[in-house]
Amino acid sequence: MITEWDGAAAGRAGALGQLGRVPYARSASVPCMTTADAAESSGANPRFTAALSELGLGDLHTRIRRFPDATRTAAEAAAAIGCELSEICKSLIFAADGVPVLVLMDGASRVDVERVREELGAEKVTRAKADVVRETTGYAIGGVPPFGHRTRTRVLADRSLLEHDVVWAAAGNPHAVFPMEPKELVTRAGATLVDVRERSS
Numbered sequence: 001m002i003t004e005w006d007g008a009a010a011g012r013a014g015a016l017g018q019l020g021r022v023p024y025a026r027s028a029s030v031p032c033m034t035t036a037d038a039a040e041s042s043g044a045n046p047r048f049t050a051a052l053s054e055l056g057l058g059d060l061h062t063r064i065r066r067f068p069d070a071t072r073t074a075a076e077a078a079a080a081i082g083c084e085l086s087e088i089c090k091s092l093i094f095a096a097d098g099v100p101v102l103v104l105m106d107g108a109s110r111v112d113v114e115r116v117r118e119e120l121g122a123e124k125v126t127r128a129k130a131d132v133v134r135e136t137t138g139y140a141i142g143g144v145p146p147f148g149h150r151t152r153t154r155v156l157a158d159r160s161l162l163e164h165d166v167v168w169a170a171a172g173n174p175h176a177v178f179p180m181e182p183k184e185l186v187t188r189a190g191a192t193l194v195d196v197r198e199r200s201s
Helices: 035-042 046-054 058-063 072-083 113-120 131-136 160-163 182-189
Strands: 089-096 099-106 126-127 156-157 167-170 176-178 192-194
Touching: 046 058, 072 167, 072 176, 089 113, 089 131, 089 156, 089 167, 099 113, 099 131, 099 160, 113 126, 113 156, 131 156, 156 160, 156 182, 160 182, 160 192, 167 182, 176 182
Parallel strands: 099 156, 156 192
Antiparallel strands: 089 099, 089 126, 167 176
Protein backbone atom coordinates (compact mmCIF):
# COMPACT_ATOMS: atom_id res chain seq x y z
CA MET A 1 0.00 0.00 0.00
CA ILE A 2 1.86 2.00 1.34
CA THR A 3 0.04 1.45 4.49
CA GLU A 4 -0.87 3.76 7.28
CA TRP A 5 -0.34 1.37 10.15
CA ASP A 6 -1.62 4.37 12.18
CA GLY A 7 1.61 4.52 14.13
CA ALA A 8 1.19 0.93 15.29
CA ALA A 9 1.50 -2.52 13.82
CA ALA A 10 -2.26 -2.64 13.29
CA GLY A 11 -2.21 -6.41 13.24
CA ARG A 12 0.10 -6.41 10.15
CA ALA A 13 -2.36 -5.81 8.95
CA GLY A 14 -19.51 0.42 -2.66
CA ALA A 15 -23.75 1.22 1.12
CA LEU A 16 -21.37 -1.73 1.28
CA GLY A 17 -20.94 -3.07 -2.25
CA GLN A 18 -21.28 -6.68 -3.30
CA LEU A 19 -17.94 -8.30 -4.07
CA GLY A 20 -17.13 -9.75 -7.46
CA ARG A 21 -14.15 -10.90 -9.51
CA VAL A 22 -12.32 -8.23 -11.49
CA PRO A 23 -11.29 -9.42 -14.98
CA TYR A 24 -8.02 -8.36 -16.54
CA ALA A 25 -6.87 -8.30 -20.15
CA ARG A 26 -3.82 -7.29 -22.12
CA SER A 27 -3.80 -3.70 -23.31
CA ALA A 28 -3.62 -2.88 -27.00
CA SER A 29 -1.39 0.06 -26.11
CA VAL A 30 1.51 -2.27 -25.35
CA PRO A 31 1.18 -4.99 -28.06
CA CYS A 32 4.82 -6.11 -27.81
CA MET A 33 4.86 -6.53 -24.06
CA THR A 34 3.09 -9.22 -22.09
CA THR A 35 1.77 -8.63 -18.60
CA ALA A 36 4.64 -10.71 -17.24
CA ASP A 37 7.16 -8.64 -19.21
CA ALA A 38 5.65 -5.40 -17.92
CA ALA A 39 5.65 -6.64 -14.35
CA GLU A 40 9.26 -7.78 -14.56
CA SER A 41 10.48 -4.55 -16.15
CA SER A 42 8.55 -2.25 -13.81
CA GLY A 43 8.90 -4.22 -10.60
CA ALA A 44 5.14 -4.08 -10.06
CA ASN A 45 2.91 -6.98 -9.05
CA PRO A 46 1.74 -8.94 -12.17
CA ARG A 47 -1.88 -8.62 -11.04
CA PHE A 48 -1.50 -4.86 -10.90
CA THR A 49 0.20 -4.57 -14.30
CA ALA A 50 -2.64 -6.64 -15.77
CA ALA A 51 -5.13 -4.27 -14.15
CA LEU A 52 -3.35 -1.28 -15.69
CA SER A 53 -3.65 -2.86 -19.12
CA GLU A 54 -7.35 -3.60 -18.57
CA LEU A 55 -7.91 0.03 -17.59
CA GLY A 56 -6.06 1.34 -20.64
CA LEU A 57 -3.19 2.57 -18.49
CA GLY A 58 -0.42 0.52 -20.09
CA ASP A 59 1.77 3.61 -20.43
CA LEU A 60 1.86 3.86 -16.63
CA HIS A 61 4.19 0.85 -16.56
CA THR A 62 7.07 3.12 -17.57
CA ARG A 63 6.44 5.46 -14.63
CA ILE A 64 6.45 2.82 -11.91
CA ARG A 65 9.45 3.23 -9.62
CA ARG A 66 11.05 0.25 -7.93
CA PHE A 67 13.20 0.42 -4.81
CA PRO A 68 15.64 -2.21 -3.49
CA ASP A 69 14.33 -1.76 0.04
CA ALA A 70 10.68 -2.26 0.94
CA THR A 71 8.50 0.82 1.50
CA ARG A 72 5.80 -0.72 3.66
CA THR A 73 4.89 2.50 5.44
CA ALA A 74 3.98 5.92 4.10
CA ALA A 75 7.06 7.41 5.76
CA GLU A 76 9.37 4.87 4.10
CA ALA A 77 7.76 5.50 0.72
CA ALA A 78 8.03 9.28 1.03
CA ALA A 79 11.70 9.01 2.01
CA ALA A 80 12.49 6.74 -0.94
CA ILE A 81 10.62 8.92 -3.44
CA GLY A 82 11.77 12.23 -2.00
CA CYS A 83 8.27 13.65 -1.66
CA GLU A 84 6.14 15.02 1.16
CA LEU A 85 4.49 12.46 3.42
CA SER A 86 1.06 13.83 2.48
CA GLU A 87 1.79 13.06 -1.20
CA ILE A 88 1.59 9.35 -0.44
CA CYS A 89 -1.76 7.65 -1.01
CA LYS A 90 -2.40 4.91 1.55
CA SER A 91 -4.79 2.10 0.62
CA LEU A 92 -6.36 0.82 3.83
CA ILE A 93 -8.85 -2.02 4.17
CA PHE A 94 -11.44 -1.83 6.93
CA ALA A 95 -14.27 -4.17 7.85
CA ALA A 96 -17.65 -2.45 8.12
CA ASP A 97 -20.09 -4.85 9.77
CA GLY A 98 -17.84 -7.59 8.41
CA VAL A 99 -17.77 -6.27 4.83
CA PRO A 100 -14.39 -5.07 3.44
CA VAL A 101 -14.18 -1.38 2.55
CA LEU A 102 -11.19 0.42 1.03
CA VAL A 103 -10.22 3.85 2.37
CA LEU A 104 -7.70 6.01 0.49
CA MET A 105 -5.92 8.47 2.76
CA ASP A 106 -2.97 10.82 2.46
CA GLY A 107 0.21 9.59 4.11
CA ALA A 108 0.35 12.30 6.75
CA SER A 109 -3.13 11.67 8.15
CA ARG A 110 -4.89 8.97 10.14
CA VAL A 111 -8.32 7.58 9.38
CA ASP A 112 -11.06 8.51 11.84
CA VAL A 113 -12.86 5.19 12.14
CA GLU A 114 -15.94 6.83 13.65
CA ARG A 115 -16.25 9.11 10.62
CA VAL A 116 -15.98 6.08 8.35
CA ARG A 117 -18.68 4.32 10.35
CA GLU A 118 -20.99 7.33 10.05
CA GLU A 119 -20.27 7.68 6.33
CA LEU A 120 -21.19 4.05 5.69
CA GLY A 121 -24.08 3.89 8.13
CA ALA A 122 -22.45 0.84 9.70
CA GLU A 123 -22.74 -0.35 13.28
CA LYS A 124 -19.08 -1.29 13.63
CA VAL A 125 -15.91 -0.52 11.65
CA THR A 126 -12.51 -2.06 12.40
CA ARG A 127 -9.20 -2.47 10.59
CA ALA A 128 -9.21 -5.64 8.51
CA LYS A 129 -6.81 -8.43 9.41
CA ALA A 130 -3.93 -9.33 7.10
CA ASP A 131 -5.63 -12.44 5.69
CA VAL A 132 -8.78 -10.46 4.89
CA VAL A 133 -6.72 -7.79 3.14
CA ARG A 134 -5.01 -10.37 0.93
CA GLU A 135 -8.23 -12.28 0.21
CA THR A 136 -10.09 -9.08 -0.68
CA THR A 137 -7.44 -7.27 -2.70
CA GLY A 138 -5.07 -9.97 -3.90
CA TYR A 139 -2.17 -8.08 -2.30
CA ALA A 140 -0.38 -8.18 1.04
CA ILE A 141 -0.37 -5.30 3.52
CA GLY A 142 2.39 -2.90 2.56
CA GLY A 143 1.76 -3.25 -1.18
CA VAL A 144 -1.98 -2.71 -1.71
CA PRO A 145 -2.66 -0.36 -4.66
CA PRO A 146 -5.74 1.92 -4.84
CA PHE A 147 -7.34 -0.10 -7.67
CA GLY A 148 -6.84 -3.35 -9.59
CA HIS A 149 -8.05 -5.56 -6.74
CA ARG A 150 -9.14 -9.17 -6.79
CA THR A 151 -12.67 -8.24 -5.73
CA ARG A 152 -14.78 -5.12 -5.95
CA THR A 153 -15.36 -3.18 -2.75
CA ARG A 154 -16.85 0.10 -1.63
CA VAL A 155 -14.11 2.77 -1.85
CA LEU A 156 -13.86 6.02 0.11
CA ALA A 157 -11.19 8.62 -0.71
CA ASP A 158 -10.36 11.43 1.68
CA ARG A 159 -10.49 14.91 0.15
CA SER A 160 -7.00 15.64 1.48
CA LEU A 161 -5.59 13.74 -1.50
CA LEU A 162 -6.84 16.48 -3.81
CA GLU A 163 -4.53 19.03 -2.20
CA HIS A 164 -1.66 17.78 -4.37
CA ASP A 165 -0.96 17.79 -8.10
CA VAL A 166 0.40 14.24 -7.95
CA VAL A 167 0.25 11.48 -5.36
CA TRP A 168 2.18 8.22 -5.12
CA ALA A 169 0.64 4.81 -4.40
CA ALA A 170 1.82 1.22 -4.13
CA ALA A 171 2.03 -0.81 -7.33
CA GLY A 172 1.08 -4.13 -5.77
CA ASN A 173 4.13 -4.84 -3.64
CA PRO A 174 6.23 -3.02 -1.01
CA HIS A 175 9.04 -2.31 -3.50
CA ALA A 176 7.15 -0.45 -6.24
CA VAL A 177 5.14 2.78 -6.43
CA PHE A 178 3.53 4.83 -9.17
CA PRO A 179 2.50 8.49 -9.57
CA MET A 180 -0.96 9.69 -10.58
CA GLU A 181 -3.00 12.88 -10.56
CA PRO A 182 -5.29 12.45 -7.53
CA LYS A 183 -8.55 13.21 -9.35
CA GLU A 184 -7.78 10.48 -11.87
CA LEU A 185 -6.79 8.11 -9.10
CA VAL A 186 -10.09 8.69 -7.33
CA THR A 187 -11.94 8.07 -10.60
CA ARG A 188 -10.00 4.91 -11.43
CA ALA A 189 -10.64 3.57 -7.93
CA GLY A 190 -14.36 4.29 -8.23
CA ALA A 191 -14.12 6.14 -4.94
CA THR A 192 -16.52 8.47 -3.18
CA LEU A 193 -14.88 11.66 -1.89
CA VAL A 194 -15.35 12.03 1.85
CA ASP A 195 -13.80 13.72 4.88
CA VAL A 196 -12.72 10.92 7.19
CA ARG A 197 -9.30 11.95 8.46
CA GLU A 198 -8.68 12.53 12.13
CA ARG A 199 -8.75 16.13 13.29
CA SER A 200 -6.33 17.38 15.92
CA SER A 201 -8.10 18.43 19.10
